Amino acid sequence: MASSSNRLLHFAGVMVRLAIPCAILAAGWFGFQWLADKIERPPQPTARKVALRSRVEEMKTVDYPVIVKTHAVVQPHNQVTLTSQVSGAVVKVSPAFEVGAYFSQGDVLVEIDPRDYETALAIAKSELDSRISELKLAKLVEERKLRLVQSNAVSQGEVESASASREQAEANVALAETSVEQAELNLSRTKIVAPFDGRVMTKLIGLGQMAGSNSPLGDVFAIDYVEVRLPISGDQRKYLHLPEFTDDAPLSVKLRDAIHASGDTIWQGKIVRTEGVLDQDSRDVFAIARVDNPFGRRTGMPPLRIGQPVIAAVEGKVLEKVIALPRGAVRELDQIVLVNQSDLTLLPMKIEALWSDETNVIVPAAAIPESTWLATTPMTFTPKGAKIEIIPPADTPMTVADSAAAENDKSAAN
Template sequence: MAKLWRIALPILILLAAYWISQYLQQQSPQAQRRSEPEKPSLLVDVQTLESQSYQLMLTSYGNVQAHTQLTLTAEVAGTITYLSENFREGSYFEQGELLARIDPADYQNAVTIARSELSQQQLALAEEQARAAQAERDWQRLGDQQPANALVLRKPQQAAQQAAVASAKARLAQAERDLQRTQIRAPFAGRVLDKQVELNQYVNRGEALASSFAVDYLEVRLPLSLEQQQQVTIPEEFRAQTQSHPSEPAKVEIIARLGEQQFQWPATLVRSEAVLDSRSRQLYVLAQIDDPYGPAFTQQPSLKLGQFVEAQIYGKQLEEVFVIPHTSLYPNQQVLVFHDGQVSYRKVALLWQDPEHYVVRGELQAGEQLVTTPLGQVLEGSRAQLRAN
């Protein structure tokens, strides 16, 4: 019996071990296969592309300047006996207006004397002409068949007296001009910059009385870069050209800021300068502001000479272009387009830019959805979905 037990015990141990292993295999957790997780989609905002016309606006800056500025001077000497109320700094005057008067008494006397001298010389000429006529009659009564010479007919005396009359006329004309010059009248409608004389002050011939400038229009000198020069119609002048300006000169908006307020004046480009800056390659053009002190601008501050202003110049109009935000342009001048849940790159050409937008033309079609969300580096064909509003 003991011998039988020694033989059966190992067999029972082996069977028990097998049953335990089978049980453990059946009770162990089974690993489950999972599908590969989907790649997350990009959330994007889009803008529907529209082909459109775009008016280029060029920005430049310059200073207001007068097209005509001169110094009023005394053409005769004397004492200032009258000054107009408009003859002071900042005042306006009209063309032909009497601004100042120099004491005319001495010049009136000079005119009287010159007229008297002219009358005397004219009388002397008439007497000399009468003597010449009498000399010719006397020569004829002598019966000499030879013609009378110039001395007999007193022609040299007549010529001398005619010269004296002409000289007297010239002195009278000069005296009248000097009398007229005692009245200082405005050569144009303008504004006084500064006054340099006072009432009862004695002035010499050629002495400065005041400086002034014309107010029919003002000019602003504006620099244009090489890129800007290509985008605007610049008025050019040529020899023997009857029409120096284009039929439609470029419009300009002159903007001046006073604190938080902004004021505007309409202007036009009228001409360009003859010299291109050799260092910056900039070309200066002149914008003209018509009647800047007229009734149309009474509700805003007047422009001052030397005032710094901004100019918005109407450039050329681009056709069939796309206007996109700055956030939509990627390196190498590419944009992203959303289509069928994916984004793809399109090549564009940058034509213009303003502070908020780019103007482009290229591999784009109207109606496509442009991605406006800045995404950084994105692979071609990446999955994307529209951001919920």
């Protein structure tokens, strides 16, 4: 009896322990159901098809003149370092021998103390006078010996000795004359004379400074014209007729300041020759352009200074029967998108350019299908045959594209 009661009590305890968590779970489930309301979601809108839209441009067959542009730096055609051929103290420096100053051919730019060389010239002239006197005496002696030898008053040996003395005196006179010439030359070298019309680039000497033989005094350059060494690539060369020989016609070139490219100043030049060696790194050939009167002293043009970077434009061959595509309409260098005029569908295609510059890409007219426009609006997805909506230009009320769209609307209505 007691055993049966214990089992009942144990079973009742187990049931109570199980009932508590079940009641908690049930209460939680009913609470969740009571608190949770169904979220009412608005109906999804119907997906609307977005039409491709682009502006278009008509393409015309033209003859396109190639303009080759390249960058270079202005350099002098004749730059020399003035040196002293004699030594001495600098006693005079011309105002024209200052950095940036102009000078004319024959101007004395620097003068070295001439007194030592004047003294040397005076000594050489005195030596010459002495040698001339010795020659006169030797001639008189020779003439007297020749008269006496006829009467057998002197021997033939004495005559020959007198002739030899006269010849030695003549040689001494010639040597003295050479010494005088050298002394005069050294004296003239005390004045450093401008070899051409030019400008001073650097000045390395000053008043009172000692100048040694072969000492550099400064750098000067000629101003009659300057040269510009233009690099021409292999792709550019085939569109230019560059002069190779001295009798070839020069090629016109226009130069602009590369620092202020927006300026209106244009210097006119001409390509007069090309170098015979390709650049080892770039394989470019260098064409030498000449610009006369670069500093505008006679023309009033702004100066074209040495070391100034410039942009050169050279007119080359004319490409016939081509189409000039705006560079902005060409993607990935060789991809364009056309629009069929009949059904306004896309026609993407790859092109091979004959020439390109900063504004246009030139292709043969035969490579572009007829009855097409050029799509000029960037589009990320351009499937072939896709319909497109033409964006009319903002500045014209009616365009070719609008007219085509109207015609398509009429056809659809019929």
